[in-house]
Amino acid sequence: MDGTSPHLVDPKNPGAVDEILNLGDFWDEGGIREKRDEILAVNKEISRLFKHAYTYLAAAKAFLDEVETFYTESGAFSPGAFDRMALELTREIFTGKSRQTDAPKARHLFATAITPDGLVSHLETIVGHLEKRYIIEGDDGTGKTVLVRRLMETALTRGYNVTAFHCALNPKEIEHLVIHDLSLAIINSVEPHFYQPQAGDVVANTMDCVAPVTSAEYLAERDTARGLYRQCMEQAVAFIGRAKKQHDLLEQYYVPYMDFDGINQMRDKTLHSILALLENNKEK
Structure with missing residues (x-):
C-alpha cells in the first residue's frame, strides 16, 4: 500500500509482518533540493x-x-410497506438456500470514486458476470441503502460471505452487495451509477413505499x-x-x-x- 501523504500508514509489526519500501533511497537529494522553493x-x-x-x-x-x-x-414514506418489501426480497433470495459457513466474512470496498475526471464507477466489472442481480430503484431518501444493509446482515446471519461496496461520498452507507456463493448482487441504482437491468434481473422500486x-x-x-x-x-x-x-x-x-x-x-x-x-x- 501507498503510505505517503495524505494516507499515511505506520507499520504495526515492522520486520516481522510489515516491510517498508523506501523509494527515497532512489532519488538524488542534491538535485531535488535545487527545486526546493x-x-x-x-x-x-x-x-x-x-x-x-x-x-x-x-x-x-x-x-x-x-x-x-x-x-x-x-x-x-411508509415504513410498513418498506418492511414488507424487505421481507419479500429476503424470502426470494434466501428461501431454500443452504447455509455456507459458520464464520461468514464481509469484505468492504468501493465501486465508485470521486476523481479528477468526475464520478467514476466500476460497477459493471463487479456485477456484470454474476448470474443474477437485484436492482433497487427509487429516489434518494426512500430506503435503498437501508435495504441493501438489511440484506447484507441477513446474508451474514445465514452464513454467506459478502462484499459490501460503500458510498464514496458517505462511506457509512452501503450501496451495493455481492453474495458470492449465490452469484448475485444487490445494486442501488442511483445517480451517478444508474444500472440498466439485464435479462433475468429483478427490479424493486422503493417508490412503491412512498405516497x-x-x-x-x-x-x-x-x-x-x-x-x-x-x-x-x-x-x-x-x-x-x-x-x-x-x-x-x-x-x-x-x-x-x-x-x-x-x-x-x-x-x-x-x-x-x-x-x-x-x-x-x-x-x-
Missing part, C-alpha cells in the same frame, strides 16, 4: 485546492442529506437541495482536477532525479518475495 510552492497549492474540495464535498453531503429527509418529513407528494413547497425544497448538491459536487471535482494538475507538475520536479533502474530492481525483488510467500502458504 518550487516544490514547497506546489505542495502548498495542492493543500489549498484539496481543502476547498473537501469543503465542497462536505457541503454536497449536507445537501444530499436534506434531499433524503424529504419523504420522511413530508410523511410520504404521492402534492405540496409544492416540499417539492421545491427537495429540488433546491438536489440542485445545490450537484453544484457542490461539480465544484469539488473541479478543485480535485486542479489539484491533480498541480500534482503532475510536482512529479516533474522529481522525475529527472530518480533512479528508475534501481526502483525496477526493487519491484522485481518485491514481486519475487510475494510469489515465494504465496507458494509457501499453498504448501501449508
Whole structure:
C-alpha cells in the first residue's frame, strides 16, 4: 500500500509482518533540493485546492442529506410497506438456500470514486458476470441503502460471505452487495451509477413505499437541495482536477532525479518475495 501523504500508514509489526519500501533511497537529494522553493510552492497549492474540495464535498453531503429527509418529513414514506418489501426480497433470495459457513466474512470496498475526471464507477466489472442481480430503484431518501444493509446482515446471519461496496461520498452507507456463493448482487441504482437491468434481473422500486407528494413547497425544497448538491459536487471535482494538475507538475520536479533502474530492481525483488510467500502458504 501507498503510505505517503495524505494516507499515511505506520507499520504495526515492522520486520516481522510489515516491510517498508523506501523509494527515497532512489532519488538524488542534491538535485531535488535545487527545486526546493518550487516544490514547497506546489505542495502548498495542492493543500489549498484539496481543502476547498473537501469543503465542497462536505457541503454536497449536507445537501444530499436534506434531499433524503424529504419523504420522511413530508410523511410520504411508509415504513410498513418498506418492511414488507424487505421481507419479500429476503424470502426470494434466501428461501431454500443452504447455509455456507459458520464464520461468514464481509469484505468492504468501493465501486465508485470521486476523481479528477468526475464520478467514476466500476460497477459493471463487479456485477456484470454474476448470474443474477437485484436492482433497487427509487429516489434518494426512500430506503435503498437501508435495504441493501438489511440484506447484507441477513446474508451474514445465514452464513454467506459478502462484499459490501460503500458510498464514496458517505462511506457509512452501503450501496451495493455481492453474495458470492449465490452469484448475485444487490445494486442501488442511483445517480451517478444508474444500472440498466439485464435479462433475468429483478427490479424493486422503493417508490412503491412512498405516497404521492402534492405540496409544492416540499417539492421545491427537495429540488433546491438536489440542485445545490450537484453544484457542490461539480465544484469539488473541479478543485480535485486542479489539484491533480498541480500534482503532475510536482512529479516533474522529481522525475529527472530518480533512479528508475534501481526502483525496477526493487519491484522485481518485491514481486519475487510475494510469489515465494504465496507458494509457501499453498504448501501449508
